[in-house]
Amino acid sequence: MLFLLHHPAVCKRIQDELDREVGKFRRPTLADKQRLPYTTAALMEVQRLNFIAPISVPHKALRTVNFRGYTIPEGTTVLANQWSIMMDEEKWPNPQQFDPSRFLDEFGNVKKNVAWIPFSVGKRSCPGEVLARQEIFLVLTALLQAFSFRSSDGEALPECVGKTGSLYVCPDFHVCAVPRF
Numbered sequence: 733m734l735f736l737l738h739h740p741a742v743c744k745r746i747q748d749e750l751d752r753e754v755g756k757f758r759r760p761t762l763a764d765k766q767r768l769p770y771t772t773a774a775l776m777e778v779q780r781l782n783f784i785a786p787i788s789v790p791h792k793a794l795r796t797v798n799f800r801g802y803t804i805p806e807g808t809t810v811l812a813n814q815w816s817i818m819m820d821e822e823k824w825p826n827p828q829q830f831d832p833s834r835f836l837d838e839f840g841n842v843k844k845n846v847a848w849i850p851f852s853v854g855k856r857s858c859p860g861e862v863l864a865r866q867e868i869f870l871v872l873t874a875l876l877q878a879f880s881f882r883s884s885d886g887e888a889l890p891e892c893v894g895k896t897g898s899l900y901v902c903p904d905f906h907v908c909a910v911p912r913f
């Protein structure tokens with residue numbers, strides 16, 4: 733929500749897509765996702781820049797391993813800096829920039845990028861990925877279909893910078909929801 737408030741043009745484009753593909757007489761469903769590539773791309777871009785688990789969860793080396801010249805002894809706690817992958821300039825031109833179009837191909841279809849790993853990778857990647865992605869899509873599309881959002885009167889919007897602990901958490905802010913129809 734904070735990213736969308738900071739980028740009203742992106743928000744408007746999502747609402748245009750929702751109006752065109754879903755209309756206003758029913759709520760968006762998962763069956764609509766295929767026809768909402770810009771919305772999908774924008775949500776992916778939010779998850780790239782707002783990586784809620786930047787160092788994932790602690791893992792432990794089961795045996796001593798050599799990795800790129802470093803010896804990691806058995807039993808060492810390993811924290812993978814996955815944030816660095818989502819901010820890698822070689823994988824993402826201008827990585828700090830909020831740009832949903834990086835997830836779209838020339839035909840406007842959603843384009844995957846193997847460096848997009850908000851749910852981590854491998855055997856211990858997040859088992860809630862499918863559920864989480866579906867919920868994010870359904871909640872955000874239902875809200876954006878029905879409301880326009882703006883910051884609360886007289887209150888400055890916080891920057892899109894989270895508080896970092898083991899999770900990267902959005903700062904508190906107020907928002908006004910104005911019915912669109």
Ligand code: HEM
Pocket residue numbers: 784785788789850851852853855856857858859860861863864
């Ligand atoms: C936006 C939402 C979510 C994000 C970004 C997210 C991200 C992650 C990440 C990065 C990990 C660490 C994976 C690793 O160790 O390499 C993880 C682990 C895990 N997640 Fe999620 N998650 C989300 C939602 C959920 C939901 C909705 C559930 C359950 C319904 C869930 C259940 C779990 C569990 C059980 C683990 C531990 C898996 C293991 O250690 O084998 N997550 N998640």
